[in-house]
Amino acid sequence: MTDSKQIVVGYDGSTEAKQAVTWAARQAVLRGCHLHLIHCSLWILVTSDLGPVPGVADSGLERAAERVLEEGLAVVKEAEPSVDVTTTLLHGMPRDHMGKLSVGAEMLVLGSRGLGGFLGLLVGSVSLEMAATASCPVAVIRSVDHPDGPVVVAIDDAGSPEALEDACTMASVTGADLKVVHVVPEPAGLRRLRDPIDAYPAAEAVVDSAVRKARELAPQTTVTGELQVNHSVPRAILQAAPDARIVVVGTKGRGLIKGTIGSTAHAVLHHAPGPVLVSRRNAG
Template identity: 30%
Template structure:
């Protein structure tokens, strides 16, 4: 079975991400791999005996971080299959390599190397942007089960993958799924698409309601056990989803939606909710 990967660095945010990943692995009956990444030069044999002592101490510190994360995961989910791993390299690159064959990859918002005041660190952004599997960023929040998952719907391929992931999560957790499609005006669907200068708001609202229903139809059939609350809401997607996340256990969005610039791996809505959401955020990439 595919593993869930979680990155740890000994910081409290990374340990909270480990708690979340352990609970998720237990729900899905999947193994969990706790990964700590150290600078690659620590695996090179230094000529200076003094440097060797420092190297050995730093490697031991890293092993202690792995052990701490693995022990925390086992405490959070007794009986869970947990593997600890320390490796050398750049943290984001190491996590992304392991994400190629993973069920999902989980990080905290920022770790020990993050600049004070930053809401989101570079590792979390890079992993969320490039991960081939769902990437979950666990923001610090009050630990409470709200019984709801929120998913952003937009009619894009990545949005469709996000809907599928959200339905699966809601089914596994046995919670309600709130599917939100936010709209403000007609959206370009590709290069050369001419947008009207004047449009009928009621007709557009009806079109968005139709898109929402069509986007959910197949998944509702596949997951009849999931209670779905759909809503097409007039407003900017990032604001609508961030506000809804205040009452959610998880917010799920596609990596890039309608109207996004070709070539962008993570769209503006994904970036915004990673910074503004009140709960963990899952970024899901569409199939190539």
């Protein structure tokens, strides 16, 4: 890793954003990365009068946005006083800026801003769009925390090499164990007479190959593999990760439709109670 690597984190003053900033600051220290803290002010979309109120000190919409960014910096310094950090105040919709900022970044970190009571969907629109369109891995941070749990990575038939690499890095820097999970989709109601290993030798070979590769990438990490058979791939992934410190998923979304993402990553991102890392590289 070079000194030019940076982790970008968004802050809007919400509880979820504070959790994301704290998480990102710790990752920056563990990885030896620069931290870039940003706040996007939306006031420019509704008014051009951002200046102070005449005669009122420390007032105005621009100053209010600056205070949000200052608060975010204080959260960073409380979490990791030694972190190398810069701050930037931007104006306009977050998605218009974050896509550009993600180019070349080690990671983009966002908090979840979803309506938690609505059909169990826990992720907000900005986080979802960035997970589908950013040019780097996107971490969406939630409050459920298992600091001693494993990193869990879901792999597809091709072994999801990018997700596996990101998971190995995460496990290495945090000292966590790594669990590799592969799910064979099976129609609901189908009665299986044999164990998965006997019934799906090709799938077991995928798991074995991924475990070997993970041990090469992260030789100090304890790596295990798990084969699941389930009619719902996302459900099986989450059932295999009840105590995960983070779930890592790849995406087959190619950006053909803006704001879309592979169905498995989409479902895991929506329903996981804890942090999720969506592995992305140079999205179009």
